[in-house]
Amino acid sequence: PEWYLTQVLMWIGNHAQFLDDKIQPILDKAGSSVNAGLEFSRGLVMLILEKLAADIPCILYDDTLFCHLVDEVLLFERELYSVHGYLSSFPSCMHILSEESCFQRWLTVEKKFALQKMDSMLSSEAAWVSQYKDITDVDEMKVPDCAETFMTLLLVITDRYKNLPAASRKLQFLGLQKELVDDFRIRLTQVMKEETRASLGFRYCAILNAVNYIATVLADWADNV
Secondary structure (H helix, E strand, O other), X not given: OHHHHHHHHHHHHHHHHHHHHHHHHHHHHOOOOOOHHHHHHHHHHHHHHHHHHHHHHHHOOOHHHHXXXXXXXXXXXXXXXXXXXXOOOOOOHHHHHOOHHHHHHHHHHHHHHHHHHHHHHHXXXXXXXXXXXXXXXXXXXXXXXXXXXHHHHHHHHHHHHOOOOXXXXXXXXXXXXXXXXXXXXXXXXXXXXHOHHHOOOHHXXXXXXXXXXXXXXXXXXXXXX
C-alpha cells in the first residue's frame, strides 16, 4: 500500500504550487468558494478509498499484511492532515477502517499484538529495572521498565485510534485499553504473589512502584477526552 499512498502524497505536493498560482485565481475571479488544492486532494483520496475497499477483503485475515496496511494508512493520514492541510470534514481512509468487518479485525489484531508485547516486556531481564536508575533527578518514582513500556503501549494505541471519525469506535478502542490495564494488573498480582516472602525485596518494591506510576499517569490522562 505504501506505493500508491506515497504516490498520491507526491501528486498532491507536486501540484500544490500550480493549483495555487494558476487555478485558484480563476476560481476566485469567478466568485467560487472552492479551494483548488483541497478539491484536488479530495479527488485523489477518493481513489485511495476505492483501492482500499478492493484491497482490504483480500488481506483481512492475514495478520501481517493487514497490520502493515493499517500502519501505512495511519502514516498517510498523518501527513495528509499535517503537511497538506486536508480537512477533517472530507472523506478519509479512517472511514474505511471504521467499517464493521475491517474495524473488528483491527481491534482483534491490535489486542493480539499488544498481548504479545506485554509477554515480551514482562519476560525481559530488565523488566523490573528502571531505565534511569543511575540518574537520580530523573528517576524519583523508580519506575520499572515494564511499567514504562506498558504505558507507552497504551499511548501508542491512543495515537493510532484518536482520528477515528466516530466516538463509538473510539470508545471500543478505549474498552480494549481497559482490558489491557486489567490484564497487566492480573500479571502484576501473579508476580507479587511469588514475592510475598520477600516483601522488602527488590522485585516486590518494583511492583509497588509500577502500580503507583500507572495510577499517577492514568490520573494525568483523566482530562484527555
